[in-house]
Amino acid sequence: MIVTLVVAVLALGAGVAANRYLRPRLMADDEGMGVRDLVGPLMTLPRLPLPYRLVTPPPTPGWPPAAARSEAHALDHLAEVADFAPTALRQRLRADAVCYARAVQHEEWPAMAEGKGSPVPSVWSGDFRAGFKELGNNSPLFGLLVNADNQRSLGRQARMAESTPTIPGLIYWFMLVTMAVTVIGLGLCLPRANNRGPLAALIVVTALLTTTLLIIRDVDRPFSGVIIVKATQMAEIEQESTRDFLADYKADQLPCDDRGRPKPGYRR
Template sequence: MVLIIVVAALALLAGLAANRYLRPRLLSEDDDTGMAVKDLVGPLLTLTVLLLAFVLVTANGSYGKAEVASRGEARALDQLVEAADYGPVAQREALQADAVCYARAVRVQEWPAMADGKGSAAPNVWSTDFRRVFKELEGKPVFGMVVSADNKRSDEREERLTQATASIPGAILWFLLATLIITVTALGICLPRRNNRGQILTLVVITALLTTALCIIKDVDRPFGGIINVEPTAIAEAERQATRDFLRHHTAADLPCDDEGNRRAV
Protein backbone atom coordinates (compact mmCIF):
# COMPACT_ATOMS: atom_id res chain seq x y z
CA MET A 1 0.00 0.00 0.00
CA VAL A 2 2.85 2.40 0.84
CA LEU A 3 4.44 1.56 -2.52
CA ILE A 4 1.22 2.51 -4.35
CA ILE A 5 1.05 5.88 -2.59
CA VAL A 6 4.73 6.65 -3.21
CA VAL A 7 4.55 5.70 -6.89
CA ALA A 8 1.35 7.72 -7.38
CA ALA A 9 2.97 10.77 -5.77
CA LEU A 10 6.04 10.38 -7.99
CA ALA A 11 3.78 10.09 -11.05
CA LEU A 12 2.03 13.32 -10.08
CA LEU A 13 5.34 15.12 -9.64
CA ALA A 14 6.58 13.70 -12.95
CA GLY A 15 3.46 14.96 -14.71
CA LEU A 16 3.83 18.45 -13.28
CA ALA A 17 7.55 18.50 -14.13
CA ALA A 18 6.81 17.33 -17.68
CA ASN A 19 4.22 20.09 -17.96
CA ARG A 20 6.86 22.71 -17.18
CA TYR A 21 9.85 21.35 -19.07
CA LEU A 22 8.56 18.96 -21.77
CA ARG A 23 5.29 20.56 -22.83
CA PRO A 24 6.89 23.59 -24.56
CA ARG A 25 8.81 21.23 -26.84
CA LEU A 26 5.78 19.07 -27.69
CA LEU A 27 3.11 21.73 -28.16
CA SER A 28 3.28 25.05 -29.94
CA GLU A 29 0.01 26.43 -28.55
CA ASP A 30 -0.13 29.34 -26.14
CA ASP A 31 0.97 28.49 -22.59
CA ASP A 32 -2.28 29.79 -21.11
CA THR A 33 -4.33 27.17 -22.94
CA GLY A 34 -4.51 23.48 -22.23
CA MET A 35 -6.77 20.86 -20.81
CA ALA A 36 -9.61 22.49 -18.88
CA VAL A 37 -10.80 21.21 -15.53
CA LYS A 38 -13.95 19.74 -17.09
CA ASP A 39 -11.76 17.74 -19.49
CA LEU A 40 -10.10 16.03 -16.54
CA VAL A 41 -13.42 14.70 -15.25
CA GLY A 42 -13.78 12.28 -18.17
CA PRO A 43 -10.63 10.27 -17.43
CA LEU A 44 -11.50 10.33 -13.74
CA LEU A 45 -14.94 8.78 -14.31
CA THR A 46 -13.67 6.29 -16.90
CA LEU A 47 -10.77 5.05 -14.82
CA THR A 48 -12.83 4.94 -11.65
CA VAL A 49 -15.54 2.84 -13.32
CA LEU A 50 -12.96 0.48 -14.82
CA LEU A 51 -11.18 0.04 -11.50
CA LEU A 52 -14.38 -0.54 -9.56
CA ALA A 53 -16.01 -2.77 -12.18
CA PHE A 54 -13.15 -5.08 -13.04
CA VAL A 55 -11.01 -5.19 -9.92
CA LEU A 56 -12.75 -3.86 -6.84
CA VAL A 57 -15.75 -6.14 -7.37
CA THR A 58 -13.45 -9.15 -7.50
CA ALA A 59 -11.64 -8.10 -4.35
CA ASN A 60 -14.89 -7.39 -2.55
CA GLY A 61 -16.22 -10.79 -3.59
CA SER A 62 -13.24 -12.45 -1.93
CA TYR A 63 -13.83 -10.43 1.21
CA GLY A 64 -17.50 -11.43 1.27
CA LYS A 65 -16.70 -15.11 0.82
CA ALA A 66 -14.17 -14.94 3.66
CA GLU A 67 -16.74 -13.39 5.97
CA VAL A 68 -19.41 -15.95 5.05
CA ALA A 69 -16.96 -18.84 5.52
CA SER A 70 -15.92 -17.52 8.94
CA ARG A 71 -19.51 -17.35 10.13
CA GLY A 72 -20.30 -20.74 8.58
CA GLU A 73 -17.39 -22.37 10.35
CA ALA A 74 -18.50 -20.94 13.70
CA ARG A 75 -22.08 -22.12 13.15
CA ALA A 76 -20.90 -25.61 12.22
CA LEU A 77 -18.76 -25.77 15.36
CA ASP A 78 -21.72 -24.68 17.45
CA GLN A 79 -23.90 -27.32 15.80
CA LEU A 80 -21.27 -29.93 16.59
CA VAL A 81 -21.36 -29.01 20.27
CA GLU A 82 -25.16 -29.03 20.33
CA ALA A 83 -25.35 -32.40 18.58
CA ALA A 84 -22.91 -33.83 21.13
CA ASP A 85 -25.57 -33.28 23.83
CA TYR A 86 -27.43 -36.29 22.39
CA GLY A 87 -24.45 -38.58 22.92
CA PRO A 88 -23.01 -40.35 25.96
CA VAL A 89 -21.60 -38.13 28.72
CA ALA A 90 -17.93 -38.97 28.14
CA GLN A 91 -18.02 -38.26 24.42
CA ARG A 92 -20.17 -35.16 24.90
CA GLU A 93 -17.69 -33.62 27.33
CA ALA A 94 -14.74 -34.57 25.13
CA LEU A 95 -16.30 -32.87 22.10
CA GLN A 96 -17.17 -29.77 24.13
CA ALA A 97 -13.59 -29.50 25.35
CA ASP A 98 -12.15 -30.07 21.88
CA ALA A 99 -14.50 -27.44 20.44
CA VAL A 100 -13.28 -24.86 22.96
CA CYS A 101 -9.65 -25.65 22.15
CA TYR A 102 -10.28 -25.64 18.40
CA ALA A 103 -11.93 -22.22 18.59
CA ARG A 104 -9.05 -20.86 20.67
CA ALA A 105 -6.48 -22.19 18.22
CA VAL A 106 -8.31 -20.60 15.30
CA ARG A 107 -8.86 -17.27 17.02
CA VAL A 108 -5.44 -16.85 18.62
CA GLN A 109 -3.06 -18.60 16.22
CA GLU A 110 -4.63 -19.08 12.80
CA TRP A 111 -6.30 -15.68 12.50
CA PRO A 112 -3.08 -13.65 12.76
CA ALA A 113 -1.34 -16.07 10.38
CA MET A 114 -4.03 -15.47 7.75
CA ALA A 115 -2.98 -11.82 7.54
CA ASP A 116 0.00 -13.15 5.57
CA GLY A 117 -2.12 -15.60 3.60
CA LYS A 118 -1.07 -18.57 5.72
CA GLY A 119 -2.77 -21.04 8.04
CA SER A 120 -1.83 -22.74 11.28
CA ALA A 121 -1.41 -26.36 12.28
CA ALA A 122 -2.78 -25.72 15.79
CA PRO A 123 -6.48 -26.28 14.92
CA ASN A 124 -5.60 -29.58 13.23
CA VAL A 125 -4.75 -31.09 16.61
CA TRP A 126 -8.33 -30.67 17.77
CA SER A 127 -10.02 -31.62 14.51
CA THR A 128 -8.07 -34.88 14.77
CA ASP A 129 -9.43 -35.28 18.29
CA PHE A 130 -12.95 -34.80 16.92
CA ARG A 131 -12.51 -37.80 14.65
CA ARG A 132 -11.12 -39.89 17.50
CA VAL A 133 -14.27 -39.24 19.51
CA PHE A 134 -16.43 -39.92 16.45
CA LYS A 135 -15.07 -43.46 16.30
CA GLU A 136 -16.35 -44.02 19.83
CA LEU A 137 -19.80 -42.82 18.74
CA GLU A 138 -19.97 -45.00 15.65
CA GLY A 139 -23.23 -46.92 15.50
CA LYS A 140 -25.03 -44.50 17.84
CA PRO A 141 -27.85 -42.19 16.59
CA VAL A 142 -25.77 -39.07 17.27
CA PHE A 143 -22.95 -40.24 15.01
CA GLY A 144 -24.45 -38.91 11.78
CA MET A 145 -25.21 -35.49 13.26
CA VAL A 146 -21.74 -34.82 14.63
CA VAL A 147 -20.00 -36.10 11.49
CA SER A 148 -22.20 -33.90 9.30
CA ALA A 149 -21.48 -30.84 11.45
CA ASP A 150 -17.76 -31.58 11.39
CA ASN A 151 -17.72 -31.97 7.61
CA LYS A 152 -19.39 -28.58 7.33
CA ARG A 153 -16.83 -27.08 9.70
CA SER A 154 -13.98 -28.52 7.66
CA ASP A 155 -15.38 -27.22 4.37
CA GLU A 156 -15.90 -23.72 5.76
CA ARG A 157 -12.41 -23.64 7.24
CA GLU A 158 -10.93 -24.66 3.91
CA GLU A 159 -12.88 -21.88 2.20
CA ARG A 160 -11.71 -19.38 4.83
CA LEU A 161 -8.08 -20.33 4.27
CA THR A 162 -8.54 -20.15 0.51
CA GLN A 163 -9.90 -16.61 0.71
CA ALA A 164 -7.01 -15.58 2.98
CA THR A 165 -4.72 -15.63 -0.05
CA ALA A 166 -4.85 -12.81 -2.59
CA SER A 167 -7.50 -13.39 -5.25
CA ILE A 168 -6.13 -10.72 -7.61
CA PRO A 169 -2.84 -11.68 -9.30
CA GLY A 170 0.06 -9.39 -8.61
CA ALA A 171 0.47 -8.76 -12.35
CA ILE A 172 -2.96 -7.10 -12.45
CA LEU A 173 -2.12 -4.81 -9.56
CA TRP A 174 1.14 -3.83 -11.25
CA PHE A 175 -0.79 -3.19 -14.48
CA LEU A 176 -3.22 -0.92 -12.63
CA LEU A 177 -0.34 0.89 -10.99
CA ALA A 178 1.32 1.40 -14.38
CA THR A 179 -1.98 2.69 -15.77
CA LEU A 180 -2.18 5.18 -12.93
CA ILE A 181 1.36 6.40 -13.64
CA ILE A 182 0.71 6.85 -17.36
CA THR A 183 -2.64 8.56 -16.80
CA VAL A 184 -1.44 11.00 -14.17
CA THR A 185 1.73 11.84 -16.08
CA ALA A 186 -0.17 12.41 -19.35
CA LEU A 187 -2.70 14.65 -17.63
CA GLY A 188 0.12 16.60 -16.02
CA ILE A 189 1.67 17.26 -19.43
CA CYS A 190 -1.64 18.59 -20.77
CA LEU A 191 -2.05 21.19 -18.03
CA PRO A 192 -1.48 24.84 -18.95
CA ARG A 193 1.76 26.25 -17.56
CA ARG A 194 0.17 29.46 -16.27
CA ASN A 195 -3.16 30.22 -14.61
CA ASN A 196 -3.46 26.53 -13.79
CA ARG A 197 -4.37 26.37 -10.10
CA GLY A 198 -7.76 24.83 -10.77
CA GLN A 199 -6.35 22.21 -13.11
CA ILE A 200 -3.54 21.29 -10.72
CA LEU A 201 -5.97 20.97 -7.83
CA THR A 202 -8.22 18.71 -9.93
CA LEU A 203 -5.26 16.57 -10.97
CA VAL A 204 -4.21 16.19 -7.34
CA VAL A 205 -7.76 15.11 -6.41
CA ILE A 206 -7.84 12.60 -9.30
CA THR A 207 -4.49 11.17 -8.25
CA ALA A 208 -5.65 10.89 -4.64
CA LEU A 209 -8.90 9.15 -5.61
CA LEU A 210 -7.24 6.67 -7.95
CA THR A 211 -4.55 5.96 -5.37
CA THR A 212 -7.21 5.42 -2.71
CA ALA A 213 -9.06 3.03 -5.02
CA LEU A 214 -5.91 0.97 -5.56
CA CYS A 215 -5.16 0.94 -1.83
CA ILE A 216 -8.72 -0.22 -1.07
CA ILE A 217 -8.42 -2.96 -3.68
CA LYS A 218 -5.16 -4.22 -2.21
CA ASP A 219 -6.50 -4.02 1.34
CA VAL A 220 -9.83 -5.76 0.66
CA ASP A 221 -8.07 -8.45 -1.36
CA ARG A 222 -6.53 -9.66 1.92
CA PRO A 223 -9.67 -10.07 4.08
CA PHE A 224 -7.78 -11.00 7.26
CA GLY A 225 -5.14 -8.29 7.26
CA GLY A 226 -5.03 -4.56 6.80
CA ILE A 227 -7.53 -1.86 7.70
CA ILE A 228 -10.64 -3.55 6.27
CA ASN A 229 -10.53 -7.05 7.70
CA VAL A 230 -12.77 -9.85 8.91
CA GLU A 231 -12.69 -10.09 12.69
CA PRO A 232 -12.88 -13.47 14.53
CA THR A 233 -16.16 -12.42 16.16
CA ALA A 234 -18.16 -15.48 15.13
CA ILE A 235 -15.57 -18.04 16.21
CA ALA A 236 -15.10 -16.16 19.50
CA GLU A 237 -18.85 -16.45 20.16
CA ALA A 238 -18.76 -20.18 19.35
CA GLU A 239 -15.87 -20.53 21.78
CA ARG A 240 -17.82 -18.69 24.48
CA GLN A 241 -20.85 -20.95 24.11
CA ALA A 242 -18.79 -24.14 24.05
CA THR A 243 -16.91 -22.96 27.15
CA ARG A 244 -20.17 -22.24 28.91
CA ASP A 245 -21.46 -25.75 28.19
CA PHE A 246 -18.22 -27.37 29.30
CA LEU A 247 -18.02 -25.39 32.57
CA ARG A 248 -21.41 -26.67 33.67
CA HIS A 249 -19.79 -29.81 34.98
CA HIS A 250 -16.07 -28.95 34.91
CA THR A 251 -13.61 -26.20 35.69
CA ALA A 252 -11.39 -24.30 33.28
CA ALA A 253 -8.41 -26.31 34.55
CA ASP A 254 -10.01 -29.46 33.10
CA LEU A 255 -9.66 -28.18 29.54
CA PRO A 256 -6.94 -30.03 27.61
CA CYS A 257 -5.52 -26.76 26.18
CA ASP A 258 -4.20 -23.40 27.33
CA ASP A 259 -5.63 -19.99 26.43
CA GLU A 260 -3.95 -20.09 23.01
CA GLY A 261 -5.32 -23.48 22.02
CA ASN A 262 -2.13 -25.46 22.57
CA ARG A 263 -2.42 -28.89 24.14
CA ARG A 264 -1.39 -28.95 27.77
CA ALA A 265 1.53 -31.11 28.74
CA VAL A 266 0.39 -34.28 30.46
Protein backbone atom coordinates in the same frame (compact mmCIF):
# COMPACT_ATOMS: atom_id res chain seq x y z
CA MET B 1 -1.42 -0.03 0.68
CA ILE B 2 1.69 1.98 1.55
CA VAL B 3 3.32 1.13 -1.79
CA THR B 4 0.22 2.30 -3.66
CA LEU B 5 0.13 5.60 -1.78
CA VAL B 6 3.85 6.19 -2.30
CA VAL B 7 3.56 5.50 -6.05
CA ALA B 8 0.59 7.88 -6.29
CA VAL B 9 2.40 10.69 -4.48
CA LEU B 10 5.55 10.20 -6.56
CA ALA B 11 3.52 10.16 -9.76
CA LEU B 12 1.76 13.37 -8.80
CA GLY B 13 5.08 15.01 -7.94
CA ALA B 14 6.61 13.80 -11.19
CA GLY B 15 3.63 15.16 -13.11
CA VAL B 16 3.97 18.61 -11.54
CA ALA B 17 7.75 18.58 -12.13
CA ALA B 18 7.23 17.55 -15.77
CA ASN B 19 4.78 20.40 -16.19
CA ARG B 20 7.23 22.91 -14.80
CA TYR B 21 10.55 21.81 -16.26
CA LEU B 22 9.91 19.40 -19.14
CA ARG B 23 6.89 20.96 -20.82
CA PRO B 24 8.73 24.16 -21.99
CA ARG B 25 11.25 21.99 -23.84
CA LEU B 26 8.71 19.69 -25.48
CA MET B 27 5.82 22.04 -26.26
CA ALA B 28 6.02 25.58 -27.58
CA ASP B 29 2.44 26.61 -26.80
CA ASP B 30 1.16 27.06 -23.28
CA GLU B 31 -2.51 26.34 -23.74
CA GLY B 32 -2.45 22.80 -22.42
CA MET B 33 -5.38 20.90 -20.99
CA GLY B 34 -8.22 22.46 -19.05
CA VAL B 35 -10.33 21.13 -16.23
CA ARG B 36 -12.84 19.71 -18.72
CA ASP B 37 -10.06 17.72 -20.38
CA LEU B 38 -9.31 16.01 -17.06
CA VAL B 39 -12.80 14.56 -16.88
CA GLY B 40 -11.73 11.88 -19.37
CA PRO B 41 -9.47 9.99 -16.90
CA LEU B 42 -12.35 9.86 -14.46
CA MET B 43 -14.22 7.78 -17.02
CA THR B 44 -11.55 5.09 -16.59
CA LEU B 45 -12.56 4.50 -12.98
CA PRO B 46 -15.34 2.00 -13.85
CA ARG B 47 -12.84 0.10 -16.02
CA LEU B 48 -10.18 -0.32 -13.36
CA PRO B 49 -12.04 -3.14 -11.56
CA LEU B 50 -12.19 -5.10 -14.86
CA PRO B 51 -9.05 -7.18 -14.18
CA TYR B 52 -10.41 -7.85 -10.69
CA ARG B 53 -13.70 -9.14 -12.12
CA LEU B 54 -11.85 -11.29 -14.66
CA VAL B 55 -9.97 -13.21 -11.99
CA THR B 56 -12.60 -13.17 -9.23
CA PRO B 57 -15.55 -15.57 -9.28
CA PRO B 58 -19.02 -14.08 -8.79
CA PRO B 59 -20.21 -13.66 -5.18
CA THR B 60 -21.40 -16.88 -3.59
CA PRO B 61 -22.87 -17.85 -0.19
CA GLY B 62 -19.28 -18.70 0.80
CA TRP B 63 -18.09 -15.11 1.00
CA PRO B 64 -16.05 -14.48 4.17
CA PRO B 65 -18.71 -13.39 6.74
CA ALA B 66 -21.08 -16.16 5.65
CA ALA B 67 -18.31 -18.78 5.71
CA ALA B 68 -17.21 -17.68 9.19
CA ARG B 69 -20.79 -17.75 10.48
CA SER B 70 -21.39 -21.19 8.98
CA GLU B 71 -18.23 -22.57 10.58
CA ALA B 72 -19.05 -21.07 13.98
CA HIS B 73 -22.65 -22.29 13.84
CA ALA B 74 -21.53 -25.83 12.93
CA LEU B 75 -19.01 -25.86 15.79
CA ASP B 76 -21.68 -24.70 18.23
CA HIS B 77 -24.04 -27.40 16.98
CA LEU B 78 -21.31 -30.03 17.36
CA ALA B 79 -20.68 -28.98 20.97
CA GLU B 80 -24.39 -29.12 21.75
CA VAL B 81 -24.78 -32.61 20.27
CA ALA B 82 -21.71 -33.72 22.23
CA ASP B 83 -23.71 -33.17 25.44
CA PHE B 84 -25.58 -36.39 24.63
CA ALA B 85 -22.42 -38.46 24.13
CA PRO B 86 -21.09 -40.89 26.76
CA THR B 87 -19.43 -39.17 29.73
CA ALA B 88 -15.77 -39.56 28.75
CA LEU B 89 -16.35 -38.68 25.10
CA ARG B 90 -18.59 -35.76 26.07
CA GLN B 91 -15.78 -34.04 27.97
CA ARG B 92 -13.32 -34.74 25.15
CA LEU B 93 -15.50 -33.30 22.38
CA ARG B 94 -16.56 -30.25 24.36
CA ALA B 95 -12.92 -29.53 25.25
CA ASP B 96 -11.94 -29.94 21.59
CA ALA B 97 -14.66 -27.45 20.61
CA VAL B 98 -13.24 -24.86 23.01
CA CYS B 99 -9.70 -25.43 21.80
CA TYR B 100 -10.71 -25.35 18.14
CA ALA B 101 -12.51 -22.03 18.59
CA ARG B 102 -9.50 -20.57 20.39
CA ALA B 103 -7.07 -21.84 17.75
CA VAL B 104 -9.11 -20.36 14.89
CA GLN B 105 -9.52 -17.03 16.63
CA HIS B 106 -5.97 -16.54 17.95
CA GLU B 107 -3.76 -18.61 15.63
CA GLU B 108 -5.38 -18.97 12.23
CA TRP B 109 -7.16 -15.63 11.92
CA PRO B 110 -3.98 -13.51 12.18
CA ALA B 111 -2.24 -15.83 9.71
CA MET B 112 -5.05 -15.33 7.17
CA ALA B 113 -4.15 -11.64 6.94
CA GLU B 114 -1.23 -12.82 4.80
CA GLY B 115 -3.19 -15.52 3.00
CA LYS B 116 -1.86 -18.33 5.19
CA GLY B 117 -3.37 -20.86 7.56
CA SER B 118 -2.39 -22.50 10.83
CA PRO B 119 -1.97 -26.19 11.65
CA VAL B 120 -3.26 -25.72 15.21
CA PRO B 121 -7.02 -25.97 14.48
CA SER B 122 -6.35 -29.21 12.60
CA VAL B 123 -5.10 -30.76 15.85
CA TRP B 124 -8.57 -30.42 17.35
CA SER B 125 -10.53 -31.24 14.19
CA GLY B 126 -8.46 -34.42 13.97
CA ASP B 127 -9.38 -35.24 17.55
CA PHE B 128 -13.04 -34.73 16.67
CA ARG B 129 -12.82 -37.51 14.11
CA ALA B 130 -10.86 -39.75 16.46
CA GLY B 131 -13.65 -39.35 19.01
CA PHE B 132 -16.29 -40.20 16.42
CA LYS B 133 -14.48 -43.47 15.69
CA GLU B 134 -14.56 -44.38 19.36
CA LEU B 135 -18.28 -43.66 19.44
CA GLY B 136 -18.89 -45.99 16.49
CA ASN B 137 -21.27 -45.62 13.59
CA ASN B 138 -23.93 -47.67 15.37
CA SER B 139 -24.63 -44.80 17.75
CA PRO B 140 -27.56 -42.52 16.83
CA LEU B 141 -25.28 -39.55 17.60
CA PHE B 142 -22.68 -40.61 15.06
CA GLY B 143 -24.49 -39.19 12.04
CA LEU B 144 -25.32 -35.92 13.80
CA LEU B 145 -21.75 -35.38 14.93
CA VAL B 146 -20.24 -36.28 11.56
CA ASN B 147 -22.67 -33.98 9.75
CA ALA B 148 -21.90 -31.08 12.10
CA ASP B 149 -18.17 -31.66 11.70
CA ASN B 150 -18.55 -31.80 7.92
CA GLN B 151 -20.31 -28.42 7.93
CA ARG B 152 -17.55 -27.01 10.14
CA SER B 153 -14.93 -28.33 7.72
CA LEU B 154 -16.71 -26.82 4.70
CA GLY B 155 -16.96 -23.47 6.47
CA ARG B 156 -13.28 -23.51 7.29
CA GLN B 157 -12.34 -24.43 3.72
CA ALA B 158 -14.45 -21.55 2.35
CA ARG B 159 -12.94 -19.13 4.85
CA MET B 160 -9.41 -20.20 3.99
CA ALA B 161 -10.13 -19.94 0.26
CA GLU B 162 -11.33 -16.37 0.72
CA SER B 163 -8.12 -15.43 2.55
CA THR B 164 -6.06 -16.12 -0.58
CA PRO B 165 -5.79 -13.05 -2.86
CA THR B 166 -7.40 -13.61 -6.27
CA ILE B 167 -5.68 -10.76 -8.10
CA PRO B 168 -2.23 -11.79 -9.37
CA GLY B 169 0.48 -9.37 -8.31
CA LEU B 170 1.38 -8.72 -11.96
CA ILE B 171 -2.12 -7.45 -12.76
CA TYR B 172 -2.20 -5.14 -9.76
CA TRP B 173 1.23 -3.73 -10.61
CA PHE B 174 0.05 -3.19 -14.18
CA MET B 175 -2.91 -1.15 -12.91
CA LEU B 176 -0.63 0.77 -10.56
CA VAL B 177 1.91 1.60 -13.28
CA THR B 178 -0.90 2.59 -15.65
CA MET B 179 -2.28 4.96 -13.04
CA ALA B 180 1.18 6.50 -12.45
CA VAL B 181 1.83 7.00 -16.20
CA THR B 182 -1.63 8.56 -16.60
CA VAL B 183 -1.03 11.05 -13.79
CA ILE B 184 2.43 12.02 -15.09
CA GLY B 185 1.09 12.41 -18.63
CA LEU B 186 -1.76 14.61 -17.45
CA GLY B 187 0.65 16.75 -15.45
CA LEU B 188 2.85 17.20 -18.50
CA CYS B 189 -0.11 18.38 -20.58
CA LEU B 190 -1.37 21.02 -18.14
CA PRO B 191 -0.70 24.70 -18.90
CA ARG B 192 2.14 26.37 -16.99
CA ALA B 193 0.36 29.69 -16.47
CA ASN B 194 -2.94 30.18 -14.66
CA ASN B 195 -3.08 26.47 -13.88
CA ARG B 196 -4.43 26.39 -10.34
CA GLY B 197 -7.73 24.93 -11.47
CA PRO B 198 -6.17 22.18 -13.64
CA LEU B 199 -3.64 21.34 -10.92
CA ALA B 200 -6.42 21.01 -8.34
CA ALA B 201 -8.32 18.79 -10.79
CA LEU B 202 -5.18 16.68 -11.28
CA ILE B 203 -4.90 16.16 -7.53
CA VAL B 204 -8.56 15.09 -7.39
CA VAL B 205 -8.08 12.67 -10.31
CA THR B 206 -4.99 11.17 -8.65
CA ALA B 207 -6.83 10.76 -5.34
CA LEU B 208 -9.81 9.06 -6.98
CA LEU B 209 -7.69 6.70 -9.07
CA THR B 210 -5.60 5.79 -6.01
CA THR B 211 -8.69 5.22 -3.87
CA THR B 212 -10.16 2.93 -6.53
CA LEU B 213 -7.00 0.80 -6.56
CA LEU B 214 -6.93 0.65 -2.76
CA ILE B 215 -10.57 -0.46 -2.59
CA ILE B 216 -9.93 -3.21 -5.15
CA ARG B 217 -6.91 -4.43 -3.20
CA ASP B 218 -8.73 -4.23 0.14
CA VAL B 219 -11.77 -6.19 -1.04
CA ASP B 220 -9.44 -8.83 -2.46
CA ARG B 221 -7.91 -9.27 1.01
CA PRO B 222 -10.93 -9.45 3.35
CA PHE B 223 -8.92 -10.53 6.39
CA SER B 224 -6.53 -7.55 6.36
CA GLY B 225 -6.58 -3.87 5.52
CA VAL B 226 -9.37 -1.41 6.23
CA ILE B 227 -12.27 -3.60 5.11
CA ILE B 228 -11.63 -6.54 7.41
CA VAL B 229 -13.63 -9.58 8.45
CA LYS B 230 -13.18 -10.13 12.18
CA ALA B 231 -13.53 -13.36 14.12
CA THR B 232 -16.66 -12.09 15.86
CA GLN B 233 -18.81 -15.23 15.55
CA MET B 234 -15.96 -17.57 16.50
CA ALA B 235 -15.13 -15.40 19.52
CA GLU B 236 -18.74 -15.65 20.67
CA ILE B 237 -18.74 -19.43 20.28
CA GLU B 238 -15.41 -19.66 22.12
CA GLN B 239 -16.79 -17.70 25.07
CA GLU B 240 -20.01 -19.69 25.15
CA SER B 241 -18.25 -23.06 24.84
CA THR B 242 -15.73 -22.15 27.53
CA ARG B 243 -18.49 -21.04 29.88
CA ASP B 244 -20.43 -24.26 29.35
CA PHE B 245 -17.30 -26.41 29.78
CA LEU B 246 -16.27 -24.68 33.02
CA ALA B 247 -19.77 -25.20 34.40
CA ASP B 248 -19.12 -28.97 34.46
CA TYR B 249 -15.33 -29.33 34.47
CA LYS B 250 -12.21 -27.61 35.71
CA ALA B 251 -10.10 -25.23 33.62
CA ASP B 252 -7.01 -27.43 33.93
CA GLN B 253 -8.92 -30.22 32.17
CA LEU B 254 -8.73 -28.30 28.91
CA PRO B 255 -5.94 -29.75 26.74
CA CYS B 256 -5.02 -26.32 25.31
CA ASP B 257 -3.88 -22.91 26.44
CA ASP B 258 -5.72 -19.61 25.98
CA ARG B 259 -4.65 -19.44 22.32
CA GLY B 260 -5.82 -22.95 21.50
CA ARG B 261 -2.33 -24.46 21.32
CA PRO B 262 -1.91 -27.94 22.80
CA LYS B 263 -0.47 -27.92 26.30
CA PRO B 264 2.98 -29.47 26.80
CA GLY B 265 2.70 -33.22 26.97
CA TYR B 266 -0.64 -33.33 25.13
CA ARG B 267 -1.23 -36.76 23.59
CA ARG B 268 -4.25 -38.49 22.09
